[in-house]
Amino acid sequence: METKIKIGLFGFGCVGGGLYEVLNQSKLLNAEIVKICVKSKDKERSIDASHFTFEKDDLLNNSEINTIVELIDDADAAYEIVTTAFRKGKNVVSANKKLIALHLEELIQLSRKHQVSFLYEASTCASIPVIRNLEEYYNNDSLSKIEGICNGTTNYILTQTHAFGKSYEEVLKEAQDLGFAETDPTMDVDGFDSKFKLDILIAHTFGKIVEVGEILNIGIRNIKEEDVNFGREKGLKIKLISRAEKIGDKVICFVAPHFVPEDHFAYNVENEYNCVAIQALFSDKQFFLGKGAGSYPTASAVLSDISALQFDYNYEYKKFKTGGDLEYSNEFYAKVYVGSPYKLTDEIEFVNIEESYSGLEYHYKIGWVKFSSLASVDFNKREDLFISFFSEDVKFEKTKDESRVEALEAAL
Numbered sequence: 001m002e003t004k005i006k007i008g009l010f011g012f013g014c015v016g017g018g019l020y021e022v023l024n025q026s027k028l029l030n031a032e033i034v035k036i037c038v039k040s041k042d043k044e045r046s047i048d049a050s051h052f053t054f055e056k057d058d059l060l061n062n063s064e065i066n067t068i069v070e071l072i073d074d075a076d077a078a079y080e081i082v083t084t085a086f087r088k089g090k091n092v093v094s095a096n097k098k099l100i101a102l103h104l105e106e107l108i109q110l111s112r113k114h115q116v117s118f119l120y121e122a123s124t125c126a127s128i129p130v131i132r133n134l135e136e137y138y139n140n141d142s143l144s145k146i147e148g149i150c151n152g153t154t155n156y157i158l159t160q161t162h163a164f165g166k167s168y169e170e171v172l173k174e175a176q177d178l179g180f181a182e183t184d185p186t187m188d189v190d191g192f193d194s195k196f197k198l199d200i201l202i203a204h205t206f207g208k209i210v211e212v213g214e215i216l217n218i219g220i221r222n223i224k225e226e227d228v229n230f231g232r233e234k235g236l237k238i239k240l241i242s243r244a245e246k247i248g249d250k251v252i253c254f255v256a257p258h259f260v261p262e263d264h265f266a267y268n269v270e271n272e273y274n275c276v277a278i279q280a281l282f283s284d285k286q287f288f289l290g291k292g293a294g295s296y297p298t299a300s301a302v303l304s305d306i307s308a309l310q311f312d313y314n315y316e317y318k319k320f321k322t323g324g325d326l327e328y329s330n331e332f333y334a335k336v337y338v339g340s341p342y343k344l345t346d347e348i349e350f351v352n353i354e355e356s357y358s359g360l361e362y363h364y365k366i367g368w369v370k371f372s373s374l375a376s377v378d379f380n381k382r383e384d385l386f387i388s389f390f391s392e393d394v395k396f397e398k399t400k401d402e403s404r405v406e407a408l409e410a411a412l
């Protein structure tokens, strides 16, 4: 018999408030919110005060509640809530990518130990049903690549800078005024949010847990008009791409701006939309598109997880059986553009240069770099440098030019 889902809801902000509304409109779901825990005592609420508590134990110790839905904006507090819920034998639904990316292995083990479900579809690209598809439809090891636009704020900024020639600063301010971007936009614009989501996607795509700290995240904070203009002149748009590939027994992954051509899957994905492209051995490329943020789109993914709990659904992590043998690698070569108002020194070690430009006010170089060498430059903190990758495949072998340089050096 179907279990009635009795929910203890943490958070009544953008997503929690949206969930309350979509849950009330959903006729098919055998679920009800028993109590809501929030933080601030003096905030005005859209529903009666009797629904709320400020004490997390009112939910966690309530034996009537069998499901905790965690929708708060504090990853440390969420860790305490979620792990306690597991120990109390309650299923958990969460949208908290930071919490999940930072503690995935531990959270999986703890939820398994206490035989409860732990679902988090909304954590990654909000309304796009990518995790459940990776788990259920692509439940074998035939996937070789997953990449996408996983952050709505940066995609909005990049769309507006390209389409209307506005500066990064101008669009960021606009996005903050419209409520799309946080007052401190670091998590979004420096690529951390995209990295947390990529880390979760890697686990469900390849069955491998990569330490979040291993994944290089370069954001869009230092983009200049000249970089956008360079792209526009060549028919390219800049998109912040989260990218992971399985090549042999290696996994490579990173988040960085990319110049993408018109026939690229991400070219027409604009504003707050997100997308995910999956490369599979037999079905070739497949593409998901949807809203990557917002109250109702995100709540709809949370609702789908709650609905799945009615049928005792849980992720099985089948790919973990083979994914453990994969090795994270940053020893590959990639094609990049580096632009700067200052003449470029040798700080960025190109193994070959395909194009170089030096004008009165702007300079750039395009060529191949050893990816591991990029870690020595903190691009998010370097106002004078903007780096963007190209959509070309990365290479594990040395380029002919680099081999030649090494051979010459050895001969001297």
Ligand SMILES: NC(=O)c1ccc[n+]([C@@H]2O[C@H](COP(=O)([O-])OP(=O)(O)OC[C@H]3O[C@@H](n4cnc5c(N)ncnc54)[C@H](OP(=O)(O)O)[C@@H]3O)[C@@H](O)[C@H]2O)c1
Binding pocket: 010, 011, 012, 013, 014, 015, 016, 037, 038, 039, 040, 041, 043, 070, 071, 072, 073, 074, 077, 095, 096, 097, 122, 123, 126, 292, 293, 294, 295, 298
């Ligand atoms: N917004 C989106 O589009 C989106 C998309 C995907 C995923 N997410 C994720 O969804 C989660 C919620 O995001 P949001 O945008 O809804 O955040 P939000 O609008 O800032 O709301 C946060 C809510 O959490 C409550 N809260 C904070 N700390 C708490 C604590 N220790 N105990 C109880 N309640 C606490 C706040 O209480 P008060 O009301 O008292 O302040 C508020 O109701 C985050 O993990 C976020 O990354 C959001």
